Amino acid sequence: MTEVMIEKKRAGLMSRIGRTGRRRGNTHLLIGAVIVGLIVLMAICAPLLTRYGPIDQDFTATLQGPSWTHLLGTDNLGRDLWSRILFGARTDLFLATVAVAAPLVIGTAIGALSGYFGGWFDTIIMRIADIVVAFPFYVLVISLVFIMGNGVGSIFAAISIVSWVAYARIVRAETMVLSSTDFVDALKVGGLGSGRIVFRHLVPNVVSQAIVYAMSDIVANIGVIVTLSYFGMGIVPPTPDWGSMMADGQPFFAGGYYGLMVVPAAAVIVTSFGLSLVGDGLANVLRVKR
Amino acid sequence: MGSAGMTGGSELVAEDISVTFATRRRDAGHRALAGVSLGVRPGEIVGLVGESGSGKSTLGRVIVGLQQDYTGTLRFGGEVLAHRRTRAQRRAIQMVFQDPYASLDPQMTVWKMLEELLIVHGIGENREARRARSEELMRLVHMPPTLLDTRPAGMSGGQRQRVAIARALSVGPQLLVADEATSALDVSVQAGIINLFADLRAEIGLSILFISHNLAVVRSLCDRVAVICQGEIVEEAETRAVFDAPRHDYTRQLLAAAPDLP
């Protein structure tokens, strides 16, 4: 009977706290957005930022250090590292982002329906989710690679099969909380159909959590793509990609050519850092809404 | 068509309504309502008073069709309400909830909220007609139509509850079930909403089932009062009779416990 009074009291006291949280969120978001924005811009404008193609080999200039002709030096095949990093960003970021989109949409839809309807539907969905998660991820990927062959398709399929579960769980939990309030009952009494209630009213209110998670999921996907490529199961050479760059550079690491591994690793770290900041910032900004 | 298109004139009769909630441990389950009968005549405001767990909200949910698992008969305007209702039957009985913070979609403007319902129920032939009707609804709940284009997020509790009432009225109900609709509001804001309910009855002949734990509020608004305790209505009479000469022990107990100003 007094939840609202408590709520209001809390809102009064918390309004300022919320505001500082929001402000800090905004700073995080801003810094993160600048980092990610720069990287994306560099990836998009890659051909304008380098004179070399990412797969152009120059056997007269292999394993060079940084210089004005080759900003970050060259690899063992004389390919320009700077150029490969830029074009690698295209591959990895694009794939990581696309691989987030499908699970985000599918997971959100399944989670919202599962949380809204509950009952046997929910039970079945959640058991499927448990099974998917219980299955070792890399075993799944390797089997898919055997079936579908190396490359983008397998990575995309493997990530999609597994990562919808996280979105479904997040959205389901939020939906169940929201469904237990008067919110959904009010819509039902108004005579709205289930589809409209779920997709027009529930999803917009719960999707922010999923979007925040998606930011960290992009980071995780980059990790997966890079790891798979590193082990030769992901991006097929000569397509530039940060993971295969690291794998290619590894034999020369002991010879003192640290840049071949460090540069792509640094690219992964900076990108992940930027995306994490964006996710963190979004979480703070989207939190205080009601 | 009245000022907001209500026709009025249907009587709600609930007969021998029972609801049992399944519990995991006990086979019998928890009996929330045990053969309750209650009527709301056209243009009447009936109070349903009880403590938490008395079953008062469950009865409200049965009447609006949210609780479909029940035994007994519901009649509205002589017609039996099946467990799955027709669209017209759903429109006829609407509900206002306790928490105006939870029951409104914070992301939608008031206009979008009202428009959606009007479209779903095929009310108003075009956008202009729906807009005009929405403005009329706002005036009906004593809100400036200019607030149509704002979101509930920035509104006070009282304003939100008025929006919730406008939304309930948008589909032209004859009976409004108000479940603790003023309990979460400040005393002075509560008084405004109580007055609004009284005005709506006077202006458009709305019948109201007013569910509350607060005896004083019920007394100030209702024509008739039913006291519910552990799933049974123990006393039902004109408001004056219940408060001045309660017949059941439980009612007397409630009245003795209720605090009052000197």
Add this chain to the structure above:
Amino acid sequence: MNGAGMATRKTDGPAGAGGERASAGQAPLLEIDRLCVSAHINGQDWRALENITLRVDRGETRGLVGESGSGKSLTLRAAMGLLPGSLSVTSGAIRFKGRDLLADGGKAMAAVRGTGIAMVFQEPAVALNPVMRVGRQITDSVSARRGWGRRQAREFAVELMDQVGIRDPKRWVEAYPHQLSGGMRQRVMIASAIACGPELIFCDEPTTALDVTVQSQILKLFSKLQADLHAGFLYVTHDLSVVAEFCSSLSVMYAGRIVEQSDDLKAMVQAPVHPYTRALLGAVPRIKGPIQRLRGLSSSAPPLTERSQAPTAPLAEVSPGWQVAPASPEEVELFETGVQAWEAQA
């Protein structure tokens, strides 16, 4: 060892020194003196509490009533030294038995919290530790301070539970909070509040979450404890009827200040002077008497940032122990008509 809360306090007293007790005899138990609290929002200071002046004497039960945004809970939090970080006391004093609790950086406050002053919260379900048995919870702070063993603490807990009206306390002393009903939980919280033998008890909406019959029992318990302990009560609530039931004096707050207060609650409720008090009382539905159309008031107080920042005039005495804040013509208009700007446009 004599363990009962009330008896303990009367014999040795938590404040200890005899000299202080003697001097404290004259000073009021709690005195909030021109307390101002400001909130720091977006780099600007806004007045959240404005010249709050009130006192609670021994054996007095003062109700502090207001609607949301009135600052009643804030006043209580300030008096307990529990202001959130964004709020700070800018001027004024809070004196407990003549001793300024704000003076030495909150040390004095910490010393009386839980010994001289106790608090009962609104939500016992939240305020109690769910994984601790209620008996231990009641005596936790006391037995730590007095170096009691398990058995001694348990006996004391049973005694206190009996005192707050829990039937068969021996059965419940080992229970966990979730096994208790709402009313019993509130009794447990009251028991832990009186365990230290407080002289002043703060109540923050302690019956708001309870059913009316349970509420009435808890109010009766408060009355009994008030007689037993002869403690002072500051009872914060939004519910005027509840305050009228339990309290002897009343302070009404609106928008961060006290608009009217009286040592005689009954007189004030029957003939309120300030237009806001009149409007508020006119909005309260009654159990007895003629049924009238209620006075629907505007709405709750405006948010902090939309309040007038002009200094407020001090309260004027209408009769001994009864003070009223002056009301501006706009306020009179607002409260008399009870119409808010947004309603007027409709």
